Amino acid sequence: MTHPLRLGIAGLGTVGIGVVKIVKQQAALLAARTGREITISAISARTRDKDRGVSLSRFAWEDDPVALATRDDVDVFVELMGGSDGPAKAATEAAIAAGKDVVTANKAMLALHGQALAEAAEAAGRVIRYEAAVAGGIPVIKALTEGLAANRITRVMGVMNGTCNYILTRMEATGQGYNTLFEEAHKLGYLEADPNLDVGGIDAGHKLALLSSIAFGTRVDFDGIELEGIQRVSLDDIRHAADMGYKIKLLGVAQMTGRGLEQRMSPCLVPAGSPLGQLDGGTNMVVIEGDAVGQIVMRGPGAGEGPTASAVMADVCDIARGFRLPVFGQPASTLTAAQRAQSVLPAPYYLRMILRDKPGALAKVAAILGNAGVSIHRMRQYDHVDDKAPVLIVTHKTTRAALDEALTAISATDVVTDAPVALRIETV
């Protein structure tokens, strides 16, 4: 057995403490599996004096994460502070410069600075690992970089924000509206300090940007994601989608098209009977499609002490075993700039509009859709209430451009009360 692999852990929140517990409690198992002892040399957090439910007295303390990251007795800097910039980034850069490997759960930092950090790490012969940054305990980065390495990836999809999925599935189950369930999620501690990271789709977008880069060999391009949160998903849409056999999910999709990389994170309809449609509550799911393998679906807990620490420690075990690979699965210098292609791929859409009770109202809508080249697959009109009738339409595949043209024209008529709602239906 070679000398121990020594960790320096910055950030002692839920995940950091979970990592400490695994290192302490599973020492024999980890040594048997990796052939090396794994130890903790030093720790760092914002507050030192705090009962964290586990004894930390045997580890050196550093107030400054940069000092921790560069200690001589640290082989791997474990960054669990979070935040895209500030101390997390400074300490990560310092760790690389000091010749340390890095394991992090920080999706924001990598989604925004991944290319520069990868280039620095690879120039220094160091690795940055981040299994815990995407889909919690699901070993999806490993599946993509290694398990499916012989595939040309064609599409990656995922429900990767448990809080959003919790809110959406609770809306359907309880019939309560978005605002009520947002409050419920807040009380349960499910929301980030800035809730927009969750419900605005940003957190899930960070994860998608990382998966895209690995899948398609492109530089991480968070800004290239067409991003829409769940704030505007109404109870009506959830109910009506269910009537038509669909569920609404905050779904991330990355797909290489003939015109470039399409990345979307938005509320989509998926078939109620599909694995994505059946995903309830805080669980995450990632779907990977490759030319050889077909479709692989992975499901598991997307957050929490145990699952996230499990992923962090998987990365540590790989480093202990001497498994070293480039940050995004191929050298950062070979990653190409992603050509952005937004809504290039045609898709079916779900449309909901409120029709006024006028003669020929529906005919007018149908004619506008037809003129724009949008053909109707299924349509359902409900009873008029106060002279207003909800109309649901599922279109055949259409481009977003054609659809937008039709929706603008429909909104300009006097037969609908508001702008129609349009949600993409993702084929799974």
Added chain:
Amino acid sequence: MTHPLRLGIAGLGTVGIGVVKIVKQQAALLAARTGREITISAISARTRDKDRGVSLSRFAWEDDPVALATRDDVDVFVELMGGSDGPAKAATEAAIAAGKDVVTANKAMLALHGQALAEAAEAAGRVIRYEAAVAGGIPVIKALTEGLAANRITRVMGVMNGTCNYILTRMEATGQGYNTLFEEAHKLGYLEADPNLDVGGIDAGHKLALLSSIAFGTRVDFDGIELEGIQRVSLDDIRHAADMGYKIKLLGVAQMTGRGLEQRMSPCLVPAGSPLGQLDGGTNMVVIEGDAVGQIVMRGPGAGEGPTASAVMADVCDIARGFRLPVFGQPASTLTAAQRAQSVLPAPYYLRMILRDKPGALAKVAAILGNAGVSIHRMRQYDHVDDKAPVLIVTHKTTRAALDEALTAISATDVVTDAPVALRIETV
């Protein structure tokens, strides 16, 4: 870039040809991802002159797989012949002795000779990789050995024989009996040359034995599996299970109990709404439960050219990247002999029996169950037809021993027509 990694491929059936295609068609992608060129030096198969739809003229030919495995220009011996003994084993042993790494899809060989092969490989400093041997394209060996390496695994379950799952789901969908759908599967080419490998649960049992060993650090123990095929699953059971909210699956379960390792491969009931219950057709699913991560579910194609070749090539990529780990995730010398524990864990059971129309018949059955300590959770009696009434019972958790005692006593009465059917209900 270091020198190319040179493969010698024995077996040019569906999977072998799939591997050749990937090496040829994805050369650039593989080199970008692994940092090495991957080439094929030589090939071997039973018949040389046969149109396999891909040009093989640039590869050296060997009639004898042992000669192929030991060639100087071969770094990795890719064993895709199959068969637990004979040429596959001889060539694998020769490859190891000659200092080659081995990649194989051969579950039977490893399930029966895994310990000896692993010891030989590790003594020689060689690796044997077999992602393709379990659950086709799903990177489940990697998930277990690496992605979840920091977990004490508590249970592994899986539907790992697509043919059985195809037959069972078609029975439910079409209302046709086992024999009819066995013939259908046969005509479609879904069955092994010896169909008992599929429908007898042996093939799936081989896979379970490999997963058990990795999960629990025990020597592979195929003979320790409580094995039952799907031949006796009746249409009545499928229908009645559905009435009670369950599906019948050929389910493998490996679990470490206080009294040893319990390994079962048998038709079980699972909740219809669970991921396992919703798995239709030839798709495979593996469920892994660990103390830190909770439950991870992986789903994907369990067979076929592309998926299986994808898994073979993932192992080749790992070798190209220099990732080396023991055959069962920890050194073969540290694996412990599995203490066999059969049906130790209590479980709920589904019982079906045909009751004669006699006064007090049901009371008698209930009394016998009660006396054996088996309590009834749900019961449903159907109408009598010709003085016979089907009765379905879902029990609370009970030991198999208590249940068997009750079933023997029930069979000995004059109130049932045949021995009751008993199927375990697996909690998922």
